[in-house]
Amino acid sequence: MWVIKLGGSLLGAPELAKWLETIVNHCDGHVIIVPGGGLFANSVREAQQISNMSDAVAHQLALLAMDQFGLMLASMNPHLVTASTELEIAERGWQHRGIVWLPSKMVLADETIPQNWQVTSDSLAAWLANKLGAQQLIMVKSAPLLRYQQAAPSALQHLVDDEVIDSQFSQYIAGQLYQTWVLNKADYALFKQGFDAKYLLKKGVRLGVTLE
Numbered sequence: 783m784w785v786i787k788l789g790g791s792l793l794g795a796p797e798l799a800k801w802l803e804t805i806v807n808h809c810d811g812h813v814i815i816v817p818g819g820g821l822f823a824n825s826v827r828e829a830q831q832i833s834n835m836s837d838a839v840a841h842q843l844a845l846l847a848m849d850q851f852g853l854m855l856a857s858m859n860p861h862l863v864t865a866s867t868e869l870e871i872a873e874r875g876w877q878h879r880g881i882v883w884l885p886s887k888m889v890l891a892d893e894t895i896p897q898n899w900q901v902t903s904d905s906l907a908a909w910l911a912n913k914l915g916a917q918q919l920i921m922v923k924s925a926p927l928l929r930y931q932q933a934a935p936s937a938l939q940h941l942v943d944d945e946v947i948d949s950q951f952s953q954y955i956a957g958q959l960y961q962t963w964v965l966n967k968a969d970y971a972l973f974k975q976g977f978d979a980k981y982l983l984k985k986g987v988r989l990g991v992t993l994e
Contacts (some may be wrong), residue, residue, distance in 0.1 A: 783875075784813045784918045784977055787907035790820020790851060791924040797967040799858060801922065802880070806861040808976045811875035814865070814914070815882045816907040817855055822847035827899075841897035845886040848903055856882045871914070883910060896950070904947050908954035908962070918979060919955070919962045920986075921947065927966050930987045937964070938989045955989065962989040 866884040963986040
């Protein structure tokens with residue numbers, strides 16, 4: 783299984799539809815999309831600023847924002863299907879479908895996940911990769927990646943410092959057997975022949991836990 787997180791910053795970019803098309807064409811039921819929160823999560827942040835909403839409630843609403851973004855992604859390509867439980871993920875995989883994860887049900891059932899803004903869709907993508915025993919975790923970002931490629935092996939620290947990846951992400955990928963990568967939104971072209979780990983070596987930023 784490959785877990786691919788498509789961030790909310792891709793909304794409105796032509797590359798987003800290309801990623802969805804590539805996943806549909808080549809996933810064979812082995813790729814699951816984790817949606818960002820995008821403008822839906824931004825609305826939750828704004829609502830919290832003008833209300834007495836607790837972080838716990840904001841966390842629940844932010845998960846629903848990811849569900850909304852996921853539903854929107856699924857609507858952009860008729861061959862995508864949604865899944866909100868491990869059983870549904872498995873069933874969609876057996877059907878060889880492209881899968882969009884709707885996270886709220888699974889995440890709210892896990893009381894160990896901090897209910898604050900430090901845990902974003904980045905960390906939740908890693909959480910899902912852990913749960914599914916994924917082989918690859920890919921974070922697709924709009925930010926140019928050259929600086930981070932040159933910063934290896936401390937790329938993760940720089941990504942966190944620049945707020946490209948959330949501060950809790952390293953805790954979720956620590957000790958895991960899967961490989962973790964960051965790709966740019968234009969890198970969908972790497973997979974025009976299918977999802978093979980060898981293509982990640984061309985442009986991907988490999989992340990390891992080197993935070994101190």
